[in-house]
Amino acid sequence: MKETERIGDELRRADHGDPWHGWSLQRITEDVTAGEASARPIPGAHTICEIVLHVAAWRGEVRERLLGGLPGEPPDGDWPSPARDEDAAWMAATARLATAHRELLGALARFPEARLDEIVGGQREPAVGTGVSYGVMLHGIAQHDAYHAGQIALLKKALRASEGGLRH
Numbered sequence: 001m002k003e004t005e006r007i008g009d010e011l012r013r014a015d016h017g018d019p020w021h022g023w024s025l026q027r028i029t030e031d032v033t034a035g036e037a038s039a040r041p042i043p044g045a046h047t048i049c050e051i052v053l054h055v056a057a058w059r060g061e062v063r064e065r066l067l068g069g070l071p072g073e074p075p076d077g078d079w080p081s082p083a084r085d086e087d088a089a090w091m092a093a094t095a096r097l098a099t100a101h102r103e104l105l106g107a108l109a110r111f112p113e114a115r116l117d118e119i120v121g122g123q124r125e126p127a128v129g130t131g132v133s134y135g136v137m138l139h140g141i142a143q144h145d146a147y148h149a150g151q152i153a154l155l156k157k158a159l160r161a162s163e164g165g166l167r168h
Helices: 003-016 025-029 034-038 048-066 086-110 134-162
Strands: none
Touching: 003 025, 003 086, 003 134, 025 048, 025 134, 034 048, 034 086, 034 134, 048 086, 048 134
């Protein structure tokens, strides 16, 4: 198996498969309601919807880099704002996440294996993920997804604990 195929498998598992670390992002969010997605159970923390939009934005940014785009912050920003209507915002956020996942996998499938060791951008800038190889960036986006999936799981538990119990 080629390394790009391994990375694609890692990304699929993190999104909707059976990742080693626990539940996939899709499984964690599948029963989240629009009200839960827009709630802020921890003052000053991001909502589930905001986190989903952030994950989608960075998947899109990594896709653009694989396609030859100049690295930077995602076009809609690091933390895109959801629509005002909670139902519409949640539907749009989950659709955007799914689209960003498919498009990233498509770009990865066309990315030349021989370029995985090339450096993205120039100087190391952690805020935009430059100065690392394409391979490190691709593993990093899977780690990014897992990190934020954990945040969503904790927010979901906090919301449901305040409702009087957890639902599965």
